[in-house]
Amino acid sequence: MDIREDPALVRKHLAQAERDVGLGTRHVQRQREILAELGRDGHPTEQAEQLLRTFEESLKLHVGERDRLQQELAE
Secondary structure, X not given: OOHHHOHHHHHHHHHHHHHHHHXXXXXXXXXXXXXXXXXXXXXXXXXXXXXXHHHHHHHHHHHHHHHHHHHHHHO
């Protein structure tokens, strides 16, 4: 059975995607704070910047999945 044939399953996946977006958003925000602290204190920031880019890319994927599932439910 295709997920689109089961609205309850779509809603379950959507709830998980929304949790993932929330957690990802918090990770990005915290990493930005860490990056600012490192820069302010004169520490190297390259690794923190890379981790921030990774978190941002992950968040972008979670947002895309959430939006896709929302659209699927709307159809």
